[in-house]
Amino acid sequence: MAPSSLVTAGVRWIARSFSLLSSSGSLARCTSVLPASYINPGRSLTSQASGPPKKPLNGYLRYVMQQQPVITRHNPEIKSVDIIRTIAQQWRAMEQEQKQPFEEASVRDREQFKVDLQRYKAQQSPAHLQQQVLEKRERMAKRKAIRKKRELTNLGKPKRPRSSFNIFMSEHFVEASGATTQAKMMTLLEDWRNVLSQQKQVYTQLAEDDQIRYKNEMKSWEDHMIEIGRDDLIREQTLSANRKTAAKTLGAKTEAKKTKAKVAAKAKTTRKTAKSDVVKLERTTKTCSST
Structure with missing residues (x-):
């Protein structure tokens, strides 16, 4: 949403330059400011001297083409984005009969575009x-x-880790000799080849630290993407690792369930055996008593 001050300014521009919000007859005054070719540009917007014909503009874009130079001339200090926003407000405020000349011109150009396109294809x-x-x-x-x-x-995806040479280049690029970027890079490459191994080790360590930084940040970022349902942005290697972890977890759970079932079955069997032994003992006791 635009700030209230911007909306107020837009309404003021409309009222001052075009009066579209208060008068239905203002469209004629607006459209007469520029040549009629902006309403019905014809082949100038649907074809080129060479190459395939261009698709014609719709009614709204034709209105933008017409009004943009008008607003720019009356308001030279206005930014381009504010000009487009103002024109969009005007277009929304217009009645259908005010939009009709622009839309009818667009329909005519679409028909001409089809003809031009078929002619162009036939020639190729x-x-x-x-x-x-x-x-x-x-x-x-x-x-x-x-x-x-x-x-x-x-979405805040972490930057890829830098190599040891990239770190060296970023630190020495400004003072490197050469008139162009390519010349500087060639100079830095030659300097890198001449750097002592002890000095290179410093940049190698920095690159390894940056690699660790990248892995940690990527893990947090991908976890967040999964949380918000953007699995399509996750790297294949991460998805593969997640699938393997899920499979192991599922296998462990399945194995635990099997073990639990075995323990329960064994306990049930033990209870049955104990109950059977008690029954046998009771029968034996009764037999001895009767004797």
Whole structure:
């Protein structure tokens, strides 16, 4: 949720620049500020000079394109994120008939997009289309990896342990000679090769300590992920170890149950035997008494 001051400022911008909250006729004034191409951009938003046609914008994004330069011109000190938030507030406050020109333009462009896409595909060779499919898969995989990395960062996943050379490099990077990062790294690599074994041992120990830090932090982090139901983020080696531990625990419990059952059965047998001996003794006693 936005702070109350931001909401108040947004309402003030709306009332001052567009008056969308108080007048249904204000949309015409707003849309006339910029050329009609922002409402109905046509092929400019659905096709390129080369390459496949672009997917058309929906009605809301068309409205954003139209209003963003207007708000920027009237409020040059406003941040981009606040501009988008203001436009979103305007869009939510608009009546359906005010949104209709933007949405109808989007529908027309979607139809044109289908035609342009079919024409584009008909002009391409099967090999070129296959290459485009592979490139799209690579882009999607890269985006997925970026989103996954961002999610892990937000969830506080511990940083991986550093090697002894990485620790050495981080300590001496600033004073290393070289005009570029790559040149500095090459210099540091050469320096590392010339470091005495006694000096390297210090960094080796630091790397081992960092490895211990990583293991401890990862254990705590993965335990927390299991608690919140994010088993999908747990490393396979941890899952395998957990399965083995669970299997051992289950086996121990099963063995304990079997042992307990055996003890109970043996005790039951002993009781039966004792009871039978008592009965025999009583019979013998009665026989001797009658005699």
